[in-house]
Amino acid sequence: MSGYFKDIYAGISTALVGMRITWNHLFVKNVTIQYPDEKHDIPERVRNRLYVNMDDCIGCDQCAKACPVNCITIETAKALPDEELGETSTGNRKRLWVTQFDIDIAKCCFCGLCVPPCPTVCIFMTPVFEFSEYNREDLIYRFSTLTAEEGAVKTANAERAKQEAEAKKAAEMEAKKKAAAEKAAAEKAAAEKAAAEKPADEPSTAPDQSDAPATGTAPTQSETPTPDNNG
Numbered sequence: 455m456s457g458y459f460k461d462i463y464a465g466i467s468t469a470l471v472g473m474r475i476t477w478n479h480l481f482v483k484n485v486t487i488q489y490p491d492e493k494h495d496i497p498e499r500v501r502n503r504l505y506v507n508m509d510d511c512i513g514c515d516q517c518a519k520a521c522p523v524n525c526i527t528i529e530t531a532k533a534l535p536d537e538e539l540g541e542t543s544t545g546n547r548k549r550l551w552v553t554q555f556d557i558d559i560a561k562c563c564f565c566g567l568c569v570p571p572c573p574t575v576c577i578f579m580t581p582v583f584e585f586s587e588y589n590r591e592d593l594i595y596r597f598s599t600l601t602a603e604e605g606a607v608k609t610a611n612a613e614r615a616k617q618e619a620e621a622k623k624a625a626e627m628e629a630k631k632k633a634a635a636e637k638a639a640a641e642k643a644a645a646e647k648a649a650a651e652k653p654a655d656e657p658s659t660a661p662d663q664s665d666a667p668a669t670g671t672a673p674t675q676s677e678t679p680t681p682d683n684n685g
């Protein structure tokens with residue numbers, strides 16, 4: 455019977471202890487926040503979702519090369535000579551169309567290694583840290599300002615210009631080779647003609663020993679006057 459009353463006492467006393475703690479916390483400053491209506495301040499250099507300012511991107515691929523998990527995919531096409539792409543805010547001239555710039559943020563490990571190599575400071579971490587999606591495909595961020603069709607046109611233009619430049623270069627090389635061959639043939643023909651026109655009895659241009667001047671040298675036996683048998 456005494457155990458029965460002891461249990462009632464323990465129940466009431468522990469309930470009162472709990473109520474006292476709750477009462478005391480009514481007058482203490484909150485340590486929790488009403489997320490997501492309220493959010494903590496995040497540190498200045500926090501690593502969150504990446505963003506690329508395509509106005510300043512020159513398509514140099516440095517960020518993709520630095521990425522240890524290959525989650526950045528960049529495709530570019532060289533602009534045609536009559537296409538002026540302008541400059542970035544850092545003064546770099548843009549020469550390439552960036553036909554594809556995808557970041558698969560599902561693979562990203564937020565190492566931040568892609569940020570420092572960027573010469574135009576156009577890829578950076580943002581304060582956004584809530585970007586869950588239902589579909590993995592939605593975690594691939596596509597930053598290119600060109601549509602797939604526009605990108606295909608730019609790529610085809612660049613490829614055609616490249617082929618034309620290569621054909622022009624090959625034609626120039628061929629023309630140079632042909633000119634050199636024609637020059638060599640003309641020189642050879644001139645030499646042959648000169649050799650054919652030379653008289654047979656014309657002394658050789660190289661002085662032979664019998665023609666050598668006798669200056670300061672003893673006359674050769676052929677040039678030494680032979681004594682006249684009659685005299």
Ligand code: SF4
Pocket residue numbers: 504520521522523524525526557561562563564565566567568569
């Ligand atoms: S933060 Fe790291 S993993 Fe993510 S895209 Fe940049 S380099 Fe790649």
Ligand code: SF4
Pocket residue numbers: 506510511512513514515516517518528571572573574575576577
């Ligand atoms: S490093 Fe910068 S400029 Fe170069 S492709 Fe990446 S984002 Fe663009």
